[in-house]
Amino acid sequence: MMATSAPEKWPVRIGIYGEWGSGKTSVLNFIRMMGEEHGHIIVTFNPWEYSTREQLWHEFVNLIYNKLNSSGIKIPRRARQKIKNFGREVTEALGHVKVGMAGVPVSLDISGIPYLKSCISFGPGDLAHINELLHDGKRIIVLIDDLDRADPHIVPQLLFAVREMLDLQSFSFILAFDPKVLGEILGRYHPGWGNGINFLEKIIEFPRWLQPPKQDTLFALANSEINNNCAFIDNQAFKDILNLCPANPRKLKLFIRQLSLFRGEIDRYDPDEINWNILILINLLKAISPGMVHNYFDSDDNCKKLELLKFAKEKEKREDQIAEVVNSLITYDTSLEKDRNEIQKIVEQLINSIRLTGFTGGQLLFEHAFLTERPAEITWKEFRKFYGKWEDEKTESNVRNWLDTQAKLREINVSNLVPELFNKTIEFRLGVLGEAADIKIESERRGLVKKASDALNLLRLVSFELNGFIGKTPLLDENNFSSALEMVIQWHHFRNTADYLESRNAEEEYLTDICKLTSYDPAKFLKIIKPWRGSRRIQGLRGEETDVLYQSLDDILSNRVAEKIIKRFEQAGGIDALDLDPEDEYISEKYVLFRHKSPYWKGSFRLKFLDIADKAHKNIDIQNNFIELLVMLSSYISYGSGIFSREDIEEIIRDKEIFDAIWGAALSSPIQPRFFGEIMKAKIRCEKIIPYVLDIPEWGKLMEKEFMESSQEQKEES
16 A cells, blocks of 8 residues: 555655545545554544634644554653643744745745644654654554545645645655545635646645446445345346446435435335336436426326337437437426436436336326325225225225224325225226136136125225215316226126126116216216217227217216206306307316207206296396307307207207297397397398298397498498
């Protein structure tokens, strides 16, 4: 070792160079252990602990003398006295000394250095005594760590001190720091030193850069950290992506220790629930920028698009899509541009890892991105344990007790758990039915179908007994209804055995009961069914029975939506809202209102509609709604809609009782001239459909005449 093999009369100054976390401290510890093992005197000093030069010099001298003393080297009495008086005398010695370095005269406050030198300078007798005790080539090795983290004002002083003590025989100084960082500190301290590197070259005789560790070394370090701090992590998964992990040992250790914080959450999951490759890769992105990950993965569309990339086959197209993902990530913070290559490599590996999973619509990525920030209300491990209890005791009290216990453990409300229990049960049941379809042994198939029936009973309990779809504030919404509908439709064609047919009937009854009993907005459920799409038959998968089911649900929900529409005609702006609907929020209500075959124009709804129309002359809100209805009918004559045809509109207009009521209600009191033109346009269009002329009240005769004359003039001009 260079620090110990130099001639006795040589002082040695060695620099251990490396960036933060590259292992400098580990190297110094290794040197310390080797030095102590071979009988050398080791002094360890960390200057970053001190903020003033008085503290620095006092502790530095104390450390050296105490170490010499504890090693059996007798300290001269005069030196011991100086140590006692050091705190007072060093202050009196303050001054400025001219020091020339690399040809540059520098005025530097190095107060205390001459005194420091006198304290640890020895006469011939002292040296003889030290050399006698330091037999067999033993040396005093001073290890100075974290110099680049010390107070910038004391760094130059310490370096000068090391240089000024060149005449100390048998001393080796080993300083560990990042020369780039230290060079910047020195350059700021005095411009004459430039970037500070030249200055360091005058101080350090033997600079040694730490080489980046090899992959097998990094894995050994990672493996050790994982075993010591987070044994729950999949070592093989970590090895698979090790090339993307920080090559800096300290950063690698810090990254693994951050993963150790997942322990409490990971314990809630079964092994098959966690994809360690995906989890580690996403957290590598978080190590670059947590905000970037939150911003990107908090979007359902982004998660879905990223997952879909696993299906991309054309190399060029795939590369373009990856670049688009990277651009989206970096958009969060333009300073991340410097990390583009690193981010791209992680994204590419993330896509490769996703390829080995089934398609989840982005859910897998979202769950792994927010595993601890937004923990799952119910994991599969927790659900499986609960379902075992449900199979033993299929009671409402059993479910409620479990929900109460789970809510306390998670410190959340039971209302947050009900939707998750519903979703988990849906997914569980689909898995059981899929397993039943693939099983070869009939007795096992029947057992699985029975298990699926039990799961359906659990869904009914959650939907109706636990205020899922019913109650003043239902806990389940249209998305949950959509999941239930998809669950039923997926296996609706399996009817070739008695138990399958029984299951299909039970499923249809379940959906029917939801549509009949829900206190949630039925219009949103009708929007899920989309009856305006027509037949749902798919050869080999869906037959007539599927169309029958959809029609049955359509009839139930259309009747309930008709009740909503009746109320709209007595509300201010009730019908106007249907027209101003760019997002098709009210598409279900328009589907019911503008189809003559719908229940709205039959039976009790028809009578209620006519009764409201008779009240228009007494109620401005009602009249405004009928004006809006007339204008909308007139508009739809020209172009129809995607949810109803032009013929549907014409049938309503040809229904004389209905249309006369609409016309009469719309014109039940005078309308200002600005809007009367719309009435006239509707009159002209509708009279092309009906076999009679629509009357204009006396108050509108003059406006009618003016409109017709203006229209004639425009016609002649054109």
